[in-house]
Amino acid sequence: MTFKKTTEESSNYDHLEKMSVQEILVSMNQEDKTVPDAVEQALPQIEALAEKVSDQLLKGGRLFYVGAGTSGRLGVVDASECPPTFGVPHGLVVGLIAGGDSAIRKAVEFAEDSKEQGWLDLVDYQISEGDIVIGIAASGTTPYVLGALEECNKRDIPTGCITCNEGSPLAMTAKFPVVVVVGPEFVTGSSRMKAGTAQKLVLNMISTSAMIKLGRVKGNRMVDMQLSNNKLVDRGTRMVMEALHISESDANELLLKHGSVRKAIESRANA
Structure with missing residues (x-):
């Protein structure tokens, strides 16, 4: 050709x-x-x-x-x-x-x-x-x-x-x-x-x-994204809320404590 x-x-x-x-x-x-x-x-x-x-x-x-x-x-x-x-x-x-x-x-x-x-x-x-x-x-x-x-x-x-x-x-x-x-x-x-x-x-x-x-997505969510701005913290908080069926304040506290959506969810799963 x-x-x-x-x-x-x-x-x-x-x-x-x-x-x-x-x-x-x-x-x-x-x-x-x-x-x-x-x-x-x-x-x-x-x-x-x-x-x-x-x-x-x-x-x-x-x-x-x-x-x-x-x-x-x-x-x-x-x-x-x-x-x-x-x-x-x-x-x-x-x-x-x-x-x-x-x-x-x-x-x-x-x-x-x-x-x-x-x-x-x-x-x-x-x-x-x-x-x-x-x-x-x-x-x-x-x-x-x-x-x-x-x-x-x-x-x-x-x-x-x-x-x-x-x-x-x-x-x-x-x-x-x-x-x-x-x-x-x-x-x-x-x-x-x-x-x-x-x-x-x-x-x-x-x-x-x-x-x-590589396992960097769970369900359809970016559970390992970096929490580098307020928008992403808010998004991560909503993910944790939905996954664990907890309040926004509890989800936000858990997210900030563990630093990622994945770790926040796993902390409750392993509790």
């Missing part, structure tokens, strides 16, 4: 500058509606990658995301949300972006063009075959990401990817590829749009399913 970047094809819309704001928004919304369907088509691939991620984490390994630009930022966001949401240690899920942390806020010119740096960044974390590395690149051609996965493959480190171009070099390199074909963007080539949305949806699926398999 000949590789063609559908994410770079001309938009289905033209003369955007002549559109009213309403026309822009309606057209964008029409395009965005196609993204969940594209993700659905990739569910078997997502399942295979999610199963492998869960297996590696259950055996004590770590999950690494490697990306550049928008893709890199999405990986960093997903990784950074795991500790507060699921109470896992920082470092269990790691997001690496071409250009380093400064690239999260400001683009670093040509950072993604180094085929060696992605692997060097992984080496800084003493990457091993017990871990798993997911390359994120809408184009499927980013050298920083490709180089990292190629070196991982040489060392039997499991690799996956999330890309939006079928037959891309990245999809051909990853052992567990996920390809979500979203087609042309509303603004031609702006993969921060549909492609970025698709990547975010897939990342949600992978990390959430892994955390559930």
Whole structure:
């Protein structure tokens, strides 16, 4: 199959500058509606990658995301949300972006063009075959990401990817590829749009399913979330109230005493 970047094809819309704001928004919304369907088509691939991620984490390994630009930022966001949401240690899920942390806020010119740096960044974390590395690149051609996965493959480190171009070099390199074909963007080539949305949806699926398999969710609740603000303390209090059928004040006291929803509930179960 000949590789063609559908994410770079001309938009289905033209003369955007002549559109009213309403026309822009309606057209964008029409395009965005196609993204969940594209993700659905990739569910078997997502399942295979999610199963492998869960297996590696259950055996004590770590999950690494490697990306550049928008893709890199999405990986960093997903990784950074795991500790507060699921109470896992920082470092269990790691997001690496071409250009380093400064690239999260400001683009670093040509950072993604180094085929060696992605692997060097992984080496800084003493990457091993017990871990798993997911390359994120809408184009499927980013050298920083490709180089990292190629070196991982040489060392039997499991690799996956999330890309939006079928037959891309990245999809051909990853052992567990996920390809979500979203087609042309509303603004031609702006993969921060549909492609970025698709990547975010897939990342949600992978990390959430892994955390559930790690036992970080009980029933349907985030029982290990960090109580880092009043909103989360209130949420945790309600969880304890519902689980133990006690008053709000008793639940709040128990929660603050034990520091987590799980421990608060278990304290009564073991009493």
